[in-house]
Amino acid sequence: MEKVNLSVSVKLSQDLLWDVKLEKNTKSLQNQLKDLPKSTLAADLSSQEEAMAFWLNVYNAFIQIALQTKAEQYANKSKFFTSRWIPIAGQHLSFDDIEHGILRRSQFKYGFGYVPKPWLGAFEKKFRLTCKDPRIHFALNCGAKSCPPIRFYSPPEIDSQLNQATQNYLEQECRYDALENKLYLSRLFLWFRGDFGSRKSLRKFLQKYGAMPPAVKSKIKYLDYDWELFLGNYSP
Numbered sequence: 001m002e003k004v005n006l007s008v009s010v011k012l013s014q015d016l017l018w019d020v021k022l023e024k025n026t027k028s029l030q031n032q033l034k035d036l037p038k039s040t041l042a043a044d045l046s047s048q049e050e051a052m053a054f055w056l057n058v059y060n061a062f063i064q065i066a067l068q069t070k071a072e073q074y075a076n077k078s079k080f081f082t083s084r085w086i087p088i089a090g091q092h093l094s095f096d097d098i099e100h101g102i103l104r105r106s107q108f109k110y111g112f113g114y115v116p117k118p119w120l121g122a123f124e125k126k127f128r129l130t131c132k133d134p135r136i137h138f139a140l141n142c143g144a145k146s147c148p149p150i151r152f153y154s155p156p157e158i159d160s161q162l163n164q165a166t167q168n169y170l171e172q173e174c175r176y177d178a179l180e181n182k183l184y185l186s187r188l189f190l191w192f193r194g195d196f197g198s199r200k201s202l203r204k205f206l207q208k209y210g211a212m213p214p215a216v217k218s219k220i221k222y223l224d225y226d227w228e229l230f231l232g233n234y235s236p
Helices: 008-021 027-034 038-044 048-069 071-075 077-082 095-103 122-127 134-138 155-173 199-208
Strands: 086-088 091-093 175-177 182-185 219-222
Touching: 008 027, 008 038, 008 048, 027 086, 038 122, 048 071, 048 086, 048 095, 048 155, 071 077, 077 095, 086 095, 091 095, 095 122, 134 155
Parallel strands: 182 219
Antiparallel strands: 086 091, 175 182
């Protein structure tokens, strides 16, 4: 197998997630991420693939770190997701900063994917993705039972990894009832519906991954999201 040379930043994000999985002490890696020069991070994340791999790994790693340390934080989800304690390149970020600011390219959290954030910080402007990719919703694990499992994302493979993550999540969390002509979807599709484009674009997306038959227009019902805490959910 050909060896892939990863940038310093992406390698750190993978190492952090790996040590979290192995329940090792991650303080040294956290400090290295904190002390990364912004110029190094910008150079390392110059492509969409590098940026997605880095931020997905970082988000998923720090969710586990936070909740392994103090699981009771999950009771107040608003505070948990908005507290800025994730140190990256001298900046303190929240989970919402990473998900909605960087990965969703500055979308208002409660705007269903249609409302941009009214103000942006310099860090977010510099490091947000060049374009939105709805597949990130099937790669982010926020610690809940209905979240997708955690994978180790790598820039050269991330397109196929995201396709696989999407396919697996739709198989587990969505279903089509042919008798009722009704499509039961994860609530992620409701919360972020604008990220998937028009109704027609959503149907194409679902048909691409086999979640609904082609040439079908069905009623949609959104399933309840299970917020029960479920740590250590790693993809095999």
